[in-house]
Every structure is written in C-alpha cells, then in structure tokens.
Amino acid sequence: xxHKSADVKRIIIFLLLxxxxxxxxxxxxxxxxGFSEWFTGEKSYAFLWIELISGGAPAIATILTRLITKxxxxxxxxxxxxxxxxxxxxxxxxxxxxxxxxxxxxxxNMDFAEKPALSGWMTAYYLMQALWLSPLMAFNTFxxxxxxxxxxxxxxxxxxGRPAALLAGGIIWGLWxxxxxxxxxNFGTDYPGFPWLGILLxxxxxxxxxxFFHWLTQKTGSIYPASIAHSANNNGAxxxxxxxxxxxxxxxxxxxxxxxxLLAPMLLYLLFIPLLMKNRKPVQG
Numbered sequence: 001x002x003h004k005s006a007d008v009k010r011i012i013i014f015l016l017l018x019x020x021x022x023x024x025x026x027x028x029x030x031x032x033x034g035f036s037e038w039f040t041g042e043k044s045y046a047f048l049w050i051e052l053i054s055g056g057a058p059a060i061a062t063i064l065t066r067l068i069t070k071x072x073x074x075x076x077x078x079x080x081x082x083x084x085x086x087x088x089x090x091x092x093x094x095x096x097x098x099x100x101x102x103x104x105x106x107x108x109n110m111d112f113a114e115k116p117a118l119s120g121w122m123t124a125y126y127l128m129q130a131l132w133l134s135p136l137m138a139f140n141t142f143x144x145x146x147x148x149x150x151x152x153x154x155x156x157x158x159x160x161g162r163p164a165a166l167l168a169g170g171i172i173w174g175l176w177x178x179x180x181x182x183x184x185x186n187f188g189t190d191y192p193g194f195p196w197l198g199i200l201l202x203x204x205x206x207x208x209x210x211x212f213f214h215w216l217t218q219k220t221g222s223i224y225p226a227s228i229a230h231s232a233n234n235n236g237a238x239x240x241x242x243x244x245x246x247x248x249x250x251x252x253x254x255x256x257x258x259x260x261x262l263l264a265p266m267l268l269y270l271l272f273i274p275l276l277m278k279n280r281k282p283v284q285g
Contacts, residue, residue: 002267007158010069014155017061018147018174022054026179035183055140058147058176064159065151077150077283081222088220092229093134093236095212095268100130100237102265104244110258126243134228134236141230142223148173148210149217154283162280164272166214170207177202191256208235211271217275218283 027039029047038047053060066073082089148169156165180186181202182195191197213226241262 004159006069007155010065010071011152011155011159013068014061014065015172017064018058018152019058021057023175023179025050025054026070032181035180039180039185040182046101052140056143058141058148058152062147062151064261075077075150077146077217077220077223079222080224081220085220085222085225088216088225089228092216092225093131093232096229096232097127097130097235097240099233099265099268100240103237103262104241104264106261106265107241107245109257110261126240130232130236130239133239134232136231137235138224138227138231141234142227144173145213145227145230146215149214149283150223153210153214153217157282162276164255166211166276167207169214170210171203172249173210174199174203174206187256187259199261201260205266206264209271211272211276214283215272218276218279218281221283 019075029035029050032089034250039051041228044051063073065071122239150170152163153169156169160168177186183189183200186202189195209230213229216225216229219225
C-alpha cells in the first residue's frame with residue numbers, strides 16, 4: 001500500500017509537469033499568434049525551440065519527477081537492446097507504414113484530393129523515403145515515449161493494473177494534445193461537436209496506438225522501438241498518404257469524414273491487447 005501511495009504521488013507530479021511544460025507555451029502561443037501562425041505558418045521556425053521543449057515535456061517531466069521524489073534517473077529503458085530484439089524494431093517501423101498504405105488506399109477512393117499516377121520506380125522511391133524518414137525523426141517522438149510508455153504507463157500499471165493503465169494512459173495522452181486539437185491540428189475545426197468530438201477522437205486514437213507502443217516497450221525493455229513506431233505513424237505513414245493522394249500536409253485541411261475513415265485502419269493495433277494481457281511482465285526502468 002505504501003508503494004502504491006508513492007507511485008500515485010509520482011504520477012500526480014509527473015502529470016502536473018507534463019501538462020504544465022507543454023500547455024503553458026501552447027496556450028500562450030495560441031492566444032497571441034494563433035495556431036496556424038506559430039505551428040505551421042511562416043513564423044513556425046522562430047518558435048521551433050519552444051515546440052521541441054513542449055513536445056518533449058513528458059521526458060522532461062520524467063527526469064524532474066525522478067529527481068523531486070528521489071527515485072533516481074538511471075533508466076535501463078534508455079539502452080537500445082538490439083540483441084534479440086531486431087524483429088521488434090523492424091515491426092515498429094513496418095506496421096505503421098503498412099497501416100499508412102491502407103489509409104492511402106482508402107483515401108484514393110475518396111474525392112477530397114487528387115490521385116496521381118505513379119510509376120513503379122516513383123512508388124518505390126517514396127516508400128524508401130518513408131522508411132528512412134521514420135527512424136530519422138524518432139528523436140522528435142522520443143520525448144513523448146520516454147514519458148508516456150517509459151514512465152507513466154508502468155506507474156499506472158503498478159497502481160491499477162495493465163488494462164486500466166492502457167485506458168487511462170491513452171486518455172491522458174490524448175488530453176495532453178487538447179490545446180492543439182481545439183485549434184484544428186488533428187481534425188480541423190469544421191465538424192459537428194467541435195472541439196469536444198475531436199478531443200474524444202484524439203483520446204480514442206491515443207488509447208489504440210498506446211496499446212501497440214506499450215507492447216513494443218514491454219517486449220524489448222527499451223523505449224526506442226516505441227519512438228520509431230510513433231515516428232512512423234506521425235511521419236512515414238502520413239507521408240505515404242500525402243504522396244499517394246496528394247492531400248495537404250496537415251489533417252486539418254481534410255474533410256472531417258475523411259479523417260474518420262483514415263483512423264479506421266489503426267484498429268489493427270487492438271490485436272495486441274491479448275498479447276499484452278498474456279504476458280503481464282512489468283516494464284522495468
């Protein structure tokens with residue numbers, strides 16, 4: 001009971017830091033400049049350092065929480081652990097890209113964007129771009145994965161068990177994006193129930209993705225496969241959809257109905273629930 005009480009305290013401190021470090025600059029920038037100006041506009045480069053710090057808030061919060069609670073910051077999850085785990089690294093890269101291909105096939109059958117005719121060579125070229133871009137950009141998703149899967153999910157598991165951790169962790173992760181979602185980053189602004197439906201969909205998406213990312217962390221004991229999978233979802237899979245459909249770079253430019261359909265292939269990640277439930281070995285930092 002004493003151990004659970006300590007974990008609850010650490011979770012609360014971690015959440016206050018994670019949300020505070022990210023939300024304060026996001027809300028200030030949203031209010032002062034507007035999301036489209038500071039995040040995707042011509043001035044976005046001037047705010048890049050703020051975006052990097054706020055995007056890495058979960059990792060910063062993890063380190064600070066460990067120091068504040070005297071838990072220590074030495075963490076075995078920061079090792080690559082390639083030996084015996086290369087197949088999981090490959091899986092982390094390839095499965096989100098396959099889902100991206102499925103999403104692109106769905107998008108090509110809709111009328112919201114052009115459908116370019118690509119040669120076999122061009123198709124192979126773009127797919128290779130998605131392959132190398134995903135691990136290259138994993139530095140940008142490491143901050144989230146080190147905080148969510150590397151710290152929050154294991155703490156939630158210790159307090160409430162794995163099923164509750166997967167659900168609560170995903171909802172927390174989705175709510176963390178709320179200052180971006182309410183400005184149309186994920187689903188635009190022109191849809192029924194804006195912005196609450198968008199926040200709800202973001203939470204659901206994060207619950208589903210978190211299942212796969214947590215499985216990767218649990219199987220390898222390293223945070224890097226989840227970081228690569230997260231990057232493959234954010235960068236590689238999105239690049240595939242943009243290229244094969246010539247949609248605009250951000251989902252807020254797409255019709256809401258298209259965004260809903262493009263989320264559907266992610267349900268494949270639900271197949272990892274039995275694997276997580278079968279092996280209840282906790283992730284150890």
